[in-house]
Amino acid sequence: MVATKTPNIDKLSLSQLEALNRETQDRIKSLREEARFKLRDKVVQMVTEEGFTLEEVLGVKKLKKSDKRASQPKYRGPEGQEWSGNGRCPAWMKDEKGQRREEFLISTNENK
Numbered sequence: 001m002v003a004t005k006t007p008n009i010d011k012l013s014l015s016q017l018e019a020l021n022r023e024t025q026d027r028i029k030s031l032r033e034e035a036r037f038k039l040r041d042k043v044v045q046m047v048t049e050e051g052f053t054l055e056e057v058l059g060v061k062k063l064k065k066s067d068k069r070a071s072q073p074k075y076r077g078p079e080g081q082e083w084s085g086n087g088r089c090p091a092w093m094k095d096e097k098g099q100r101r102e103e104f105l106i107s108t109n110e111n112k
Contacts, residue, residue, distance in 0.1 A: 075104040082106075 009017060047057050054060075071084035077092040083104075093104060 073106060075101070076106050077104060 007020065009020070012020065044054065047054055071086055073082035074085040075083045075093065077083070077090070078096065079092070081090065081092050083090050083093065093101065096104075
């Protein structure tokens, strides 16, 4: 490691301190990520050398995209369009001027 002189922070302006803080935080983030990757590689190596998988040792299952649950529709448009209420408001709902969002709610019995 190269020894660097620590700046005398008492003589730095606010903007210089903020810049130094950003640089310090960026460096800390970089070092932590590097350490995390090295640790992960060590753990994977140890686990595989013992003949196990990470899932077996840690008791976790990797989620596949197909494992993620789709949101149930919460709103239904005039032509049967459906929207879960997550993400951007659909065009069909915006196009219905003068109507409130609540008017498109699907009843709980209808949604099942």
